[in-house]
Amino acid sequence: MNGDVTMCTSLTYENLAHQHLLARTMDFPTTTPWRPIFLPRRFEWHTGLATTMVARYAYLGGGRLPVNWPEPLMADGVNETGLTCAELYLPHAARYADQPAPKKINLTPQDFINWVLAQHRNLAEVVADLPHVQLVAQSWADDDFVYPFHWLLSDNTGQTLVIEPTGEPLKAQVNPSGILTNTPVLTTHLQNLAKLLDQPSSKFTTNTITAAQNWHAQKRPLPTGDVPTARFNRMALLRWGSPTVSAVTTNAIIMNWLAQVSLPYDAHRRHQLSHNYTHYRAVINATTQEYLFWSRTAEQPRHLRLTPAMAETWTVPFIFPIN
Template sequence: MCTAMTLQSQSNEIFFGRTMDFSHDIIPQLYIVPSSYTWYNTINNHLITDTYRFIGLGQELDGILGFFDGVNEKGFAAAVLYFAGYAQYNTGSNNAEQIASIDFLHYILGNCASVKELPSLLNDITIAGVPDPVTHTIAPLHWIATDRSGACVVIEPTAKGLELIDNPIGVMANSPDFNWHMTNLRNYTEATPTQKEEVFWDNIQLAPFGQAAGTTSLPGGFTSPERFVRTSYLKTHLPMPQDRQEAIAACFHILESVSIPKGAVITSRDTYDYTKYTAFINTDTCEYFYKTYDDIDIKTASLWQEALPQI
């Protein structure tokens, strides 16, 4: 379970971030991948050479380095989220280059400069499901991407094929598919930041309990649809931040509403599903801002920071 979003400031900087909600043990680290880095496609051991330098949060396990989110030197940023019950791989042309599902985020961060370039890049590949070293299963995945223009898209491998879907609201969660989530927002048209007035039922006066009566229809749980609705409501009603400092504060406040405390959700494997980390990226400066469950102080890192691990 994860939630992702974009946010624009008045200075036209685009911020992109996510919560990493997971029930398996992960120890993410920040990595810098240089341009012209050569790596092996997990599905077939074909060599792939990155075009762009990028910084990303990921984990290396059993010789496989997988990324969860990141941004490259062109300001193209992306993240991977779970898509249980909907993801279907190997639905493209047999002649297309196969990219392992666990490699796809690395592939686009290393080779895509903008959202506009994604259609041509996706035409040349198909995504193949490969077991990851954390869950030892073929994880059902989908992806969200944005860039410095503010354009935002969702990439979903389904029975229809590899779909590239415009994301005008700049929010993504998990299952169902993105178009379902957008339709579901119509169930919450009564939600408003303004105050409800008193009403009368026959001659009975009913007055709201103070402030925030306009938000009573918003869902409060941690399911994917509920998190999508809350994040969409908050980011679309928030005053546009004046600068990057206000934007970062706003980003973290919004995702606090969907962050999962340990113990609130327990899986069928009797493990806690909770927010391991929350991270935001400034696509203009290629800076990371992140905090973990056990350390709520916001830390920063940059694509141009030499002290980080470089592969």
């Protein structure tokens, strides 16, 4: 599979009720269906390096069931403590170790989101554990491809972090924009946004937000196109140029923003590995542990919640229907 094909867009958001959310499109070529999946506490999952790990926390997110592999491949989710994470593509920029390292937590790229959500309460715990992790360039499950990922994380502190494996020891960057798409790396995205808004500094500040608000007030057209830079800039302008909304209207507003950067499905290209389209849109509420999943084939979204009872009593994974 070509590493350039996925075109996901994601954002974090705080509404007027001070709820913290992470949202994303899942854009991917034709593959097994994506659907909501629950993974329980004490779930034993197999890494791509023939080791096992046991989950400390239950989580709910979007995933798919690979062929000939015992566990789901997860793309995003929220755990029972309100930690959220989404993985996105980083082609040409992601760099992994060639071999596992002694005395390290060695993971394939696909394992990383499980490690984040199943093993940690909050961002602080993830950051503290990052120096112990090594990502290894090895395939996982039913695919020979080593996926080039980076990750957007948030929790109920409202902070947003990005983890980009670019060859140095793993570290978490604060992402004040709350936006992430695909390559280039976050620093370059912020530079491009500053240039668009005619800002003297690439740092995302209150001046950046004011410039985005002025863009909307002047009714200037939003950036268009499928390339990551255009989608990053469009989502940044939508997210920061619009008034903050109530809890009641948050899901509808964010789903509308995601629809504006979604990729259409072409039935004539459905068997082509190069056909990249939006399989689902998701809005994840870290504060309430709610998961809104809108499949391409559904007329309306599925509204799920990771309840305390689920976390306490559900002992096996549960695969929810797509629609």
